[in-house]
Amino acid sequence: NDASTEAAAADIDAPIDDLVMPAPAVLPSSHTAAQAVAFLVQSGESVAEITYIFIVDDEKLVGVVGMRDLVLARPGQPLSEIMVPEPFRFKSGSGIDDAVRAALVKHYPVYPVVDEEDRLIGSVRGWQLFQRVVVEVTGQAGAQVGVSREEQITTPILSAFRMRHPWLQVNLLTAFAAAFVVGMFEDTITQIVALAAFLPVLAGQSGNTGCQALAITLRGLTLGQLDEYPVRKLLRKEILLGALNGFVVGIVAGIAMWLYASMSGEANAMMLGLVILVAMLGACTGSGIFGVVVPLTLKRFGADPAMASSIFLTTFTDILGMGLMLFLASSILL
Amino acid sequence: NDASTEAAAADIDAPIDDLVMPAPAVLPSSHTAAQAVAFLVQSGESVAEITYIFIVDDEKLVGVVGMRDLVLARPGQPLSEIMVPEPFRFKSGSGIDDAVRAALVKHYPVYPVVDEEDRLIGSVRGWQLFQRVVVEVTGQAGAQVGVSREEQITTPILSAFRMRHPWLQVNLLTAFAAAFVVGMFEDTITQIVALAAFLPVLAGQSGNTGCQALAITLRGLTLGQLDEYPVRKLLRKEILLGALNGFVVGIVAGIAMWLYASMSGEANAMMLGLVILVAMLGACTGSGIFGVVVPLTLKRFGADPAMASSIFLTTFTDILGMGLMLFLASSILL
Numbered sequence: 001n002d003a004s005t006e007a008a009a010a011d012i013d014a015p016i017d018d019l020v021m022p023a024p025a026v027l028p029s030s031h032t033a034a035q036a037v038a039f040l041v042q043s044g045e046s047v048a049e050i051t052y053i054f055i056v057d058d059e060k061l062v063g064v065v066g067m068r069d070l071v072l073a074r075p076g077q078p079l080s081e082i083m084v085p086e087p088f089r090f091k092s093g094s095g096i097d098d099a100v101r102a103a104l105v106k107h108y109p110v111y112p113v114v115d116e117e118d119r120l121i122g123s124v125r126g127w128q129l130f131q132r133v134v135v136e137v138t139g140q141a142g143a144q145v146g147v148s149r150e151e152q153i154t155t156p157i158l159s160a161f162r163m164r165h166p167w168l169q170v171n172l173l174t175a176f177a178a179a180f181v182v183g184m185f186e187d188t189i190t191q192i193v194a195l196a197a198f199l200p201v202l203a204g205q206s207g208n209t210g211c212q213a214l215a216i217t218l219r220g221l222t223l224g225q226l227d228e229y230p231v232r233k234l235l236r237k238e239i240l241l242g243a244l245n246g247f248v249v250g251i252v253a254g255i256a257m258w259l260y261a262s263m264s265g266e267a268n269a270m271m272l273g274l275v276i277l278v279a280m281l282g283a284c285t286g287s288g289i290f291g292v293v294v295p296l297t298l299k300r301f302g303a304d305p306a307m308a309s310s311i312f313l314t315t316f317t318d319i320l321g322m323g324l325m326l327f328l329a330s331s332i333l334l
Numbered sequence: 335n336d337a338s339t340e341a342a343a344a345d346i347d348a349p350i351d352d353l354v355m356p357a358p359a360v361l362p363s364s365h366t367a368a369q370a371v372a373f374l375v376q377s378g379e380s381v382a383e384i385t386y387i388f389i390v391d392d393e394k395l396v397g398v399v400g401m402r403d404l405v406l407a408r409p410g411q412p413l414s415e416i417m418v419p420e421p422f423r424f425k426s427g428s429g430i431d432d433a434v435r436a437a438l439v440k441h442y443p444v445y446p447v448v449d450e451e452d453r454l455i456g457s458v459r460g461w462q463l464f465q466r467v468v469v470e471v472t473g474q475a476g477a478q479v480g481v482s483r484e485e486q487i488t489t490p491i492l493s494a495f496r497m498r499h500p501w502l503q504v505n506l507l508t509a510f511a512a513a514f515v516v517g518m519f520e521d522t523i524t525q526i527v528a529l530a531a532f533l534p535v536l537a538g539q540s541g542n543t544g545c546q547a548l549a550i551t552l553r554g555l556t557l558g559q560l561d562e563y564p565v566r567k568l569l570r571k572e573i574l575l576g577a578l579n580g581f582v583v584g585i586v587a588g589i590a591m592w593l594y595a596s597m598s599g600e601a602n603a604m605m606l607g608l609v610i611l612v613a614m615l616g617a618c619t620g621s622g623i624f625g626v627v628v629p630l631t632l633k634r635f636g637a638d639p640a641m642a643s644s645i646f647l648t649t650f651t652d653i654l655g656m657g658l659m660l661f662l663a664s665s666i667l668l
Contacts, residue, residue: 037405047402067401068381071371104468107461109443127441130464134438134471138556141475141640142549145542153554153563157571161578164546168539168583175538176590183531183594189523196530197517200652203534204509205502208479208645212498215476220487222472229487237491244495249502256510260517306475311542318534 016090016099020113020122025053029080033073051110055083060118101224103129144310174315185326194261206283206321207314213238213291238288246284250277275328283321290316350424350433354447354456359387363414367407385444389417394452435558437463478644508649519660528595536655540617544651547572547625572622580618584611609662617655624650
């Protein structure tokens with residue numbers, strides 16, 4: 001069961017060979033159009049599976065002939081004259097993810113697959129590539145919070161429990177890290193209890209800002225956009241966005257703290273508001289960094305970049321957001 | 335700009351008509367195979383766009399002829415004899431989402447589109463449907479945290495700010511609700527300060543459990559699995575899963591609180607551990623409900639079920655998790 005979970009999660013990184021089926025029609029280029037038609041007639045029922053005739057000379061793929069090419073050909077014409085030479089093909093061993101990206105541009109119904117020596121191994125249907133990516137990608141939001149890509153609505157409850165629970169324990173462990181940081185400032189909270197109410201505000205804002213950066217980074221990885229877009233540029237953009245968002249949100253949250261602390265009769269109400277503004281600015285800027293770095297780090301270590309990424313991310317943002325607020329309050333106000 | 339954002343988000347709910355192109359080859363069923371071949375020869379360069387010949391009698395779509403059918407036909411055979419009669423077709427006005435689900439089963443390269451009276455309007459290519467769904471679905475994780483499906487890695491920073499920031503302000507507003515609940519228990523926190531450290535633990539666990547249920551519900555909606563699977567059954571499953579996960583995680587967190595409170599010299603350390611266990615059980619069970627109900631409610635109100643779903647969900651889980659812990663602690667221990 002665990003092995004199949006892993007296989008499902010790695011679906012898109014699997015080699016294209018996993019999807020290869022034998023090519024149903026292979027002919028030499030010296031055959032005529034009339035011979036090709038005769039071949040199709042002899043194929044009987046299985047002709048329905050034939051979209052292209054692959055042209056192979058000396059074991060090497062040299063062209064493809066579509067049904068339309070046959071319709072338009074003269075009966076005596078050799079296939080070498082009507083074939084599309086040097087057709088686009090996938091190399092055995094290349095990843096399904098790369099094949100999917102090619103298919104998003106090419107849109108062919110069927111792709112030939114060849115080995116190192118250009119020998120035809122078989123063919124892959126375009127819709128299989130798309131289906132693979134749709135199932136894969138619909139699992140991405142779940143993967144971020146520890147739901148296996150294998151899990152569906154119909155998965156039995158105990159299997160779902162076995163797959164989801166370990167990640168909740170990981171989440172708990174990371175929450176303890178945040179709790180430990182908050183615990184270090186117990187004295188500060190006892191003296192300025194208004195800070196307790198703002199713990200979820202800091203954690204929530206930095207977490208959501210980080211998840212926004214995470215989502216865009218994951219989308220870029222899935223659609224292959226990060227092959228051309230430099231990581232440094234993305235990082236700079238998300239840092240700026242985090243700072244901008246943190247500053248504007250921080251002003252609103254800071255004013256809210258000011259009002260709240262004033263009403264609670266807290267001393268230094270305005271200073272507390274300023275602490276919230278600065279903490280929010282710092283936490284959201286850091287969240288932008290984590291949102292880009294977490295999935296790229298997971299990928300660099302050979303893991304699925306989405307897997308539990310949100311769990312790791314919110315650990316960092318919780319500690320950063322709440323820690324920064326409590327640290328600033330204790331060092332400035334106490 | 336706002337209008338185009340909305341359009342991009344509604345991509346998959348748009349009518350199939352948005353993708354329709356004129357059918358490049360339309361012939362009556364009385365034509366012969368030889369006439370059809372002559373038609374293709376006359377089409378010149380544009381023959382490359384022809385995958386099927388659509389057979390239309392009295393303005394109504396009655397069949398399709400594939401290139402393979404033409405290859406295998408005798409020249410004098412009428413198209414009515416070689417066509418696939420009553421072909422699968424999309425109705426004008428039906429949604430792209432339904433079309434995508436059909437395409438996941440049928441895998442045809444091209445689909446005819448007809449109006450109410452079965453008159454051929456044009457055709458839609460299968461890869462267009464898949465491409466639409468891939469772009470749509472890769473935006474789902476971001477949509478949950480307020481990132482527009484229009485946003486890509488290459489989106490300029492100010493556009494990204496304009497699209498993301500309003501949701502961060504919504505998130506802030508909902509965080510204030512959680513802050514308000516925590517604020518109501520300021521006295522409790524002042525007396526049992528160990529509770530402050532466990533605020534992120536309760537919020538984090540119930541939030542993640544809820545996001546797991548949310549992800550599976552959204553996946554079911556996207557893949558169309560909820561058409562057959564009753565919502566009541568899904569709700570029961572997620573409630574049970576939430577309770578099971580909450581109980582096991584609650585035991586670990588409860589023991590952690592017991593140890594932490596004992597070391598802090600807190601009175602009633604064991605009772606505090608029990609409070610954490612019960613609060614975790616209740617919060618995670620409730621999270622399972624919210625995770626199913628939030629996207630279904632958004633959908634019922636005609637909104638994108640993913641849009642900001644995580645923001646709404648974590649508001650509920652924050653209030654439930656932290657509120658339950660503080661309420662139990664204050665009513666049992668004070």
